[in-house]
Structures are given as structure tokens and as C-alpha cells.
Amino acid sequence: MYLGENACLSQGYVPKVDFATFDNCSPSFGYGFKYANCKTGEEITFAFSVQDPTNQVLRKEGDCDCWQYVGEDNNADELISNYVEYSTCVECIDAAAIELCASGERTIGYAIRAQLPSAPPEDKGFDECCFENKVLADLSDADPYKNDFTGYYHFRPSNNSTCVFKLVRKSDGSETTLNDDTYGTFLDFGGPDNADLSYIIVDWRAVLSAFGQGYYQVKKEVSTVGISQDFYYSTVRLLPFSNANADNTVRIDCTQDGRLLRIGDFSNTGFKTSQRFMGFFGRPRYEYEQNNVSKRSYKVEQASMSVDKQYLFTGQLLPDCILDELMEFTLLGNELFVSDYNTNNPSYSFQVYPVELTSTQEPEYYTTSRGATIEITLSDRFKDNRKYNC
DSSP states (O other): OOOOOOOOOOSSSOOOOOOOEEETEEOOOOOOEEEEEEOOOEEEEEESSSOOOOSSEEEEEOOOOEEEEEEEEEEEEEEEEEEESSSHHHHHHHHHHHHSSSTSSOOOOOOOOOOOOOOOOOOOOOOOOOOEEEEEEOTOOOOOGGGGGGEEEESSSTOOOOEEEEEETTTTEEEEEEOSSSTEEEESSOSSHHHEEEEEEEHHHHHHHHHHHHEEEEEEEEEEEEEEEEEOOOOEEHHHHHHHHHHEEEEEEEEEEEEETEEEOTTTSEEEEEEEHHHEEEEEEEEEEEEEEEETSOOOOEEEEEEEEEEEEEEEEOOOOHHHHHHHTGGGGGEEEEEOOOOOOOOOOOOEEEEEEEOOOEEEEEESSSEEEEEEEEEEEEOOOOOOEO
């Protein structure tokens, strides 16, 4: 039996009678129950025209919002008659998603895991005066032996990450964007072999022609998940090639055509770079190998013989950043080429000379310098100095 709004049966006393009042066309239904939205926490007071709920959570018929009981209240904001009850907010929200909102407009989003580049270590002020990061170029001769190049790269962690390479001239602070092949070889993101790799291989001959000699630095402006960071590579001193400027140095070139787990995949991308060090390369040591055949007559005859040259590279007082790049990147290259520029070298034939890594010695460190001395044994890449008796 319907008793009307805010009515009850007399149980030996006269019930309290409230009258609905209207204020600016908004009715007040008197006594009600306060509920909080399960998602937003918004509070509202409901009055029920048929029967009060018995569970803690309800959802109005035809609505996706779920409401959890808070307590009693004096003035109701809304009168409802049709609703569904639930024990918990989770149960209500799940039911609403299935029953009511399955065909509603939705946006599926995926979280992208992106690792921000680490900040450079603190500069503690210890002088590295014994090392000069020198690069050379010759405007009158395009010989690779006389013209250095340096590769700089970036792997983006997500598709919306960006990277801009810039050449900074230290004398006046001017910047030149490196986004084409004007000053080297440029690869933008979206390449066919690795869409997440971008690099610039700076041709110092082109830089020397455009801006002249001096101190330069490559800057990398990176934006990752909305966070912008600038990274500066080691400053280099660009000089015109001459025997005097190149003396006492060695250059190692490498092509990188593989996947480095700590860095990224360079496969089929054409990336290459070079490093110039204070040091020496050469003074070959000859190693022989002979294979013999024993005859039935107990005579031993030579079947084949080969000779292999072993060369020693010595790098002097290399800073940590230079040594790490040499040991953990350059020497891992698919192809290595060594050029020696020492005027006192017994041989002047080591010009972009193909070699392969044989072994390394432990670096030698000093208490008076941050630099380290390293010795590396390399050998001829082509093992064709052989003799066969057949």
C-alpha cells in the first residue's frame, strides 16, 4: 500500500508531518539518506518513494554512477523510485560497465615505459690538462687519412620523443642545427632498419670549410615524455691537417653494424665514428704457424705455413669518457681501421689500416692524473699471408 511521501503508519502516536516546499522550482523532499559517488566522492541526499534500500550501494536505473551510503540527512536533493542495490562499489561499477555502458564511447590508452637519460656526473674540478680532444681536416685534400669524422646518435624510447643535434661554436656560442647532410651524414627517426635511431656523422672538413678552425661541441636537445633535456658531448679542437698537428696521435675508426644491448640496434644503419688519441700504433711482431705432414717413411714435410702480424696500440692519459667509448663501443665495431701519425714511426703505411682486436691489457691509472694509459694488441684483419704446398 502506498502511503505517500514522508508518511508512516501510526503506532500509537501521531507521526510527524512534513510539507514539500519549493524554492525557485527546486523541491525539497524533507527526510532522506546521504550517498557519496563511488568514483568522484560527490555527495547527494536521496529520498525514496517506494522502499528504502537495505544494502550499502545503489545505482539509479539507467545510470552509470554508483552511490555508497554515508548516513541520514534532513533535506533530500532528489527523489528516486527505481534503483539496483549492491554490496560494494566494485560490484556496482563492474555491473554498470557490463549492463549499461558496454557500448559507450571509450578510449583505450597504453602506458609507455620510457627511460630518461642519466644526468652527467658532477664535475669535481680536477684538471684534465694533459688531454686534448683533437680533430683534423684538410680543405685541399679529401683523403680519409687526413680528414676526421665523429658520429653522434640517439635512440628514442617512444614514438613521440624528439632529438635535435646542434653544433656549438665555443668562440661565440653560435649554434647550427644538424638536421641534413650539409655538415656530414644525417639519419632522422623513421629509418627503414631502425625507426627509433637518429644520428649525425659530423664531417669536420665541411665544418672547417664553413666556420674555420676552433673549439666546437655537439649538443643534443632531447624531449622525452614531455621532459626536455640538453646533453653536451666532449669539446673538440678542430685544426687544419698537417704533420705537426697530427704528430704523436693515432686515430681508430669503426663501423657499427650490430645490436648493443645497453645502447640499441645499429644493424644496417651505416653508422660509423672515429676517435683520435695521444698514442702510438705499430712495431709489428711476427707470429708463424706451420702445419706438417708425416710420411710413412717418417719424413716430416711442410703442408702449409702462415705468418700473422701483431701490432701494439698505446693510448696515453685517456680520460674516463674517452676510455669508456673506446673500450665499450669503438672496439666492438664490426670493422676497425687504424691510422698512425707519429713522425718517428718506423712505418708510414698505417693509413686507414684494417685490423681486428686480439687482446687488451688492464689500464694503468695514476694518482696525479685522471687519465689512464691503455695497451691494445691488434692484428691484420685479412689472414691471407699463407703458403700451401700442394
